Each structure stands twice: as C-alpha cells, then as structure tokens.
Amino acid sequence: MHxxxxxxxxxxxxxxxxxxHKDxxxxxxxxxxEQNYLDNSAIGDYTYTGQFCFIQNSTLNKFISMAAMIRIGPTNHPYDRPAQHIFAYNGAAYGFDNPDTEFLSGRKIRKTExxxxxxxxxxxxIQSDVHVGDGAVIGSSAVVTKDxxxxxxxxGVPAKPIKDRFPDEIKTDLEEIKWWDWSREELETYYDDFRLPIDEFVAKHLHRK
Incomplete structure (x- = not known):
C-alpha cells in the first residue's frame, strides 16, 4: 500500500x-x-512490496506489485524427524553447536520464482519450489502450493485457478512482446500505450521490432 x-x-x-535484508x-x-524481512533473494526492476512482507530463497522478476503481509518461499521444518524444532538442526541460540548444514543448505536451493x-x-x-508465471494474479489470502x-x-486455500486474464492468443502475443524487458527509453516513449485496450496494445507492439 502506498x-x-x-x-x-x-x-x-x-x-x-x-x-x-541479507544476501x-x-x-x-x-x-x-516497512518491516520487510528478505533473505537469499533477487528483487527485479520496478518491483515493490507492501508492509510486513517476508521473502526467502526467491527470485522476483520485474514489475511485480505486492500488497502487505505476503510470505514468499517459506522454509519448512523436518517433520519426518524426531524433533521438528529449530534447536535440533540450527540450535546455536539455545547453546547447541554443530548445525545441520546439509539440511539448511537444502532449504536454500528450493527456489521460488x-x-x-x-x-x-x-x-x-507462496510456498517454496513454486513458479508463478508472467502476468498472473494471486488473490488475497491465497496459499499457493503449485505452479x-x-x-x-x-x-483460495489451496489456491486454484479462477479465470484467465486474456484469451490464449493475447497471452501468447504478450509473452512475445515482453514489454517488461523494454529499455527505459522505450517505456518512456510508449508510456501512454499502457492505457490502451489490450488488443490495440498488442496490435501496435507485436511486430514493432
């Protein structure tokens, strides 16, 4: 929220x-x-977050719009072991040495994109190991467990498709246009075009280059 x-x-x-924020x-x-906690992640151009967001082990591409209190890439506890508690795999705060580096490093490579x-x-x-495609919309309070x-x-919980934003042919055209990769000069030149009806935008820019 701005x-x-x-x-x-x-x-x-x-x-x-x-x-x-770390790494x-x-x-x-x-x-x-405000009050964002970010770890082991990349935040792409023009992306913004709201308040109280937690992002771990994730790649966020360009022009992402995030509301408040969002969690991306949360790590899991080892529920198949005798103890799920952090003391058993990363217990320095409790006076236990010898962290389980294999388990901890394994969590870091489970990337969310x-x-x-x-x-x-x-x-x-949005859970770890999930890929969210270009142009998608994630509803408020959704729990995304699949791509x-x-x-x-x-x-919803778990999140399920509600509808498509555009027909398939428009989606294909937008993926070809890739306006998010335009230079700053192009964004400034064609700024007003982002207010056009989607079919007019596609018709103008699909074969522009």
Whole structure:
C-alpha cells in the first residue's frame, strides 16, 4: 500500500523503516515496504512490496506489485524427524553447536520464482519450489502450493485457478512482446500505450521490432 509516493531511484532501492535484508540483489526502481524481512533473494526492476512482507530463497522478476503481509518461499521444518524444532538442526541460540548444514543448505536451493508483471494480493503465501508465471494474479489470502500459469488469476486455500486474464492468443502475443524487458527509453516513449485496450496494445507492439 502506498500512502506517500516516493521518488524511486535507478541506482538504489528505497527501503522502508525496520526489517532486515541479507544476501539480496536489487534491480532498478525498487521499493521495499516497512518491516520487510528478505533473505537469499533477487528483487527485479520496478518491483515493490507492501508492509510486513517476508521473502526467502526467491527470485522476483520485474514489475511485480505486492500488497502487505505476503510470505514468499517459506522454509519448512523436518517433520519426518524426531524433533521438528529449530534447536535440533540450527540450535546455536539455545547453546547447541554443530548445525545441520546439509539440511539448511537444502532449504536454500528450493527456489521460488515470481514472473514479470505479477500482482500478489494482501496476505498471500507462496510456498517454496513454486513458479508463478508472467502476468498472473494471486488473490488475497491465497496459499499457493503449485505452479501458476501465465496470466491466470488464482485464489483460495489451496489456491486454484479462477479465470484467465486474456484469451490464449493475447497471452501468447504478450509473452512475445515482453514489454517488461523494454529499455527505459522505450517505456518512456510508449508510456501512454499502457492505457490502451489490450488488443490495440498488442496490435501496435507485436511486430514493432
């Protein structure tokens, strides 16, 4: 949620108060909301998050719109072992040495990927090892446990498809246009085109290059 719009920077992300980030790469014109906790992830160009978001072991591509209180790539406890508690695999805080490095490193490689131009609603959870396609919409409070196809709107617990944003031929054309990869100059030149009806936008830009 934006209360006061800030001037975003090409060179440095705008990061809200509180929160922590570790092992993060940021793209251009990125805004991170207050009290966000980010770990072992990449945040692509023009992506923004709301307040109280937690992102781990994930790749977020370009132009992603995120509401507040979203969780992406949460790690799991070893429920098939005698103890699920963190003390048994990473217990330094409790005075136990010898962390289970194999288990911990295994969690890090279970990557979640969010495609370009994805809108994620308030309170959604997207589990580890999930791929969300370009242009998808994740409904508020959805729990996403499986891959989401491009330009598909999903919702519920667990999340299921509700409807497609566009017909298949439009989805294919948009994937070919890939406007999210346009240069800054192109985005500025064709900025007003993003307000055109979708069929007019596609007709103008599908074979422009």
């Amino acid at each position: 209360i006061d719009f800030v001037k975003l920077s090409k060179d440095e992300p705008v990061i809200g108060k509180g929160g922590e 993060i790469t940021f793209g251009q014109y990125v805004e991170i909301g 969010i495609g370009n131009d994805v809108w994620i609603g308030h309170g959604a959870v 989401v196809e491009p330009y598909t709107i999903v919702g």
